[in-house]
Amino acid sequence: MTMAQTTRMANVDSALVHLRVNCKQLLEFPAGEALSCDVVSVGGQLWRIDLSPRGIRPNHRHVSIFLRHLTAIFEPFFLGKDGRPSPKITKCSHANEYDACSSIRSCADGNVTFVCAIVVVNQLHPAPVPPPNLGGQLGRLLEDDGTTDVSFVIGGETFHAHRAIPMARSPVFRVQLFGSMFPTLAPMVLHDISPATFRVMLRWMYTDAWPAGDDGSSPVDMFRDLLAASDRYALHRLKLMCARKLCHNVVPTGRWRGGGSATTTTTHTTTVEDLDSALVHLRVDYKHFMRLPPGVALCSDVVSVGGQQWMLELYPRGKRAHHTYTSIFLRHLTRSSSPRSTVKAIFEPFFLGRDGRPSPKITNWSHVNEYDESSVTRRNYVFCADENGYPHFFKRHPLAGTYVIDGNITFLCSVVVVNELGPDPVPTSNLGEHLGRLLEDGSSTGDGMMMWTDVSFFVNGETFRAHRAVLAARSPVFKALLFGSMMEATMTSSAPIALHEIMPATFDAMLRFMYTDAWPEDDEPVGDSSSIEMFQDLLAAADRYALDRLKLMCARKLWDVVSVHTVVSILVCAETYDCPELSKKCLDFCARNENFKQVASVDGYALSVLKFPSITGELIEVGASS
Incomplete structure (x- = not known):
């Protein structure tokens, strides 16, 4: 008797097969012959377990078990009376053989039971959905x-753009472009902003990605000017991004006590979540080091870590006589305006040998010090509220010949700052959210709202208003329609553009996807007949308007x-709109022995086969093989 319990997870199908065998029959079975279980379907393939009680060869002393058919992961177990796999019988989890022993004779209810795990790795999987690319597509539109x-x-420089994008991103531009100034077609002159700053800000409004300053100006100047511009045009996220950049690039005016040409500082900084760290290489002239009192x-040099300024002080002969x-x-070095502010820094210095590695013979201290401005103590030899370090770093002695390279010695210092009071967090990208609100505002019925849109569509009795720039950026079909040979006709006519072969609900979902790059919301659970039909219609529309990412998302949902009840309609959809992975998935499902007969008996199967002859041959072949 065979019982199988199947499970599917991601790209793996598995089954636990219970093979129950009469004990007397098992002992009397001749060598070389096998008991076979019922055929089991796993991963769209048919499998069978063969059990040879006396092995596959004469005088064989082992019970043998095999999985017949294609490659899979096969793991058999022999069950004891307690229903658990017997470690005395099963020698190894990957083997195909069991030791024959007297335990088989003392079986429960005259039967022995084998449990076999079959795991099939499905090489077939849906086509991967690429990541969102709304900003990338809008960025390419800016270049057109x-x-x-x-x-x-x-x-004196002229910049060309699309009204919809600045208006969606900035309430200031919304007033300027779609308020009382909307009717004018003359270029808009902007003051108090440089061309380089506007160029970076404009690209950020389209892409929502961090701009790269390639104009030769210093990063601090660029970030400062960009912060001022983002504040003026209410670009809150860009403002916070600039503030964070400035926080990590602050350099104080004036010069602190420095070593002059006697020291050289090289810094490599890293930021991970709430931790900012820096590795500081301090290279010191050895003769100068030895002469200092x-x-x-x-x-x-001053080092900026965690939005704070720090400096390393090296006393060759210590701080006291x-x-x-x-x-x-x-x-x-940074002074906070708040007396209760806390800055925690972990400071760990090392002395480097000639091989460039920290020297354990020189560095006696390797533990971590912590600086807390709110509760400064003399612990760890802290001399004042500004210091944190090691007064007994290493005992002074000649270093020449062992540690001096080209007349210099090198210190490596690790500085880690915990940002408990760091700059304001930068919110996640909201480009899709801004464009989504733009779509909602343009869809409002008020006349003031309607003027924010520049194109409309008539779909089966319903009118949808939109923005040419967004549609052109997202779909090459809409770009050809709105800016190709028909551009003049669509620009001069106030009549909506009529679209056929698409339903209003489908067009509404597709339109929202083009603006937000997010999956359209649906109130009905996936698997409901109406939601499946919606996904099929949306896939067809995505194929028609070359929205490749939306098409793959719909295919994954399907x-x-x-x-049994949906496979035929999904197969028809996949074949019609060129989704080969989805088609293969449907055919593999039909190939399973217990599925095809049920599929063939579903209402509408015969009509679908007649209506779409392209799938008839494949289904007939599947039916013959099953």
Whole structure:
């Protein structure tokens, strides 16, 4: 008797097969012959387990078990009286053989039971859905001057753009472009902003990606100007991004105590979530190092870590007279306006040998110090509220010949700042959200709202208003329709563009996807007949308007709801609109022995086969094989 329990997870199908065999029959079975279980369907393939009680050869002393058919992961177990796999019988989990022993004779209810796990890795899987690319497509649209409808003049330079994008991103541009100034077609002149800053800000409004400053100006100047512009035009996210960049690039005016030409500082900074870290290489002239008196420091350049300024102070003869140790400290230079502010820094210095590695013989200290401005103590030899470090870093002695390279010695210092009071967090990208609100505003019935749109569509009795720039960026079909040979006709006519072979609900979902790049909301659960029909209609529309990502998303949704009652309609949809992975999935489903007969008996099967002869041959072949 055979019982099978099948499970499917991601790209893996599995089955637990219980093979129950009469004990007396098992012992009397001749060598070389097999008991076979019922055929089991796993992963769209047919399998059979063969059990040879006396092995496959004469005088064989083992019970053998085999999986017949295609490659799979096969794991058999022999069950004891307690219903659990017997470790005494099963020698290895991957083997195909079991030791024959007297335990088989003392079986329960005259039967012995084998449990076999079959796992089939499905090489067939749906086509991957690419990541959202709304910003990338809008960025390419910005480079196409043939589709622009507004221009800006800044410092003698002219920039072309699309009204819908700045208006969606900035309430200031919304007033300027679609308020009382809307009827004018003359270029808009902007003051108090440089061409380089406007160029970066405009690209950010289209792409929502961090701009790259390639105009040769210093990063700090660029970020500062961009922050001022984003504040002026109410670009909140860009403003926070600039503030965070400036927080990590602040350099104080004036010069702190420095080592002059005696020191060279190289810094590599890293930011991970709430931690900012820097590796500082401090290279020191050895002769200068040896000549300095007690209490005099060699200082690094100012280092910015975690939005704070720090400086390394190295005392070759310590901070006090008769000091026999070299001391090293991390000095905090930033002053907070809040007396209760907390800045925590982990400071760990090392002395590098000639091989470029930290020297364990020189560095006696390797534990971590923590600086907390809110509760400064003298613990860890902290001398004042500005310092954190090691007064006994290493005992002073000649270093020449062992650690000096080209007349210099090198210190490597790790500085980690915990950003408990760091800059305001930057919100996630909201480009799709902004465009979604633009679509909702343009769909409103008020006359003031209608003027924010520049194109409308008539779909089966319903009118939809939209923006040419967004549709052209997302779909090459709409770009050809709105900016191709028909551009003049569609621009001069106030009549809506009539679209056929698409339903209003489908067009509404497709339109929202083009604006937001997000999956359209549906109130009905996936698997409901109406939702499956919606996905099929949306897939057809995505294919018609070359929305490749939406098409793959619909195909993935349909992939997950293939069943006896839906497989034929999904197969027809996949074959019609060129979804080969989805078609293969449907045919593999029909190939399963227990499925095809049920599929063939479903209402509408015969009509579908006659209506779509392209799938007839494949289904007939599947039916013959099953």
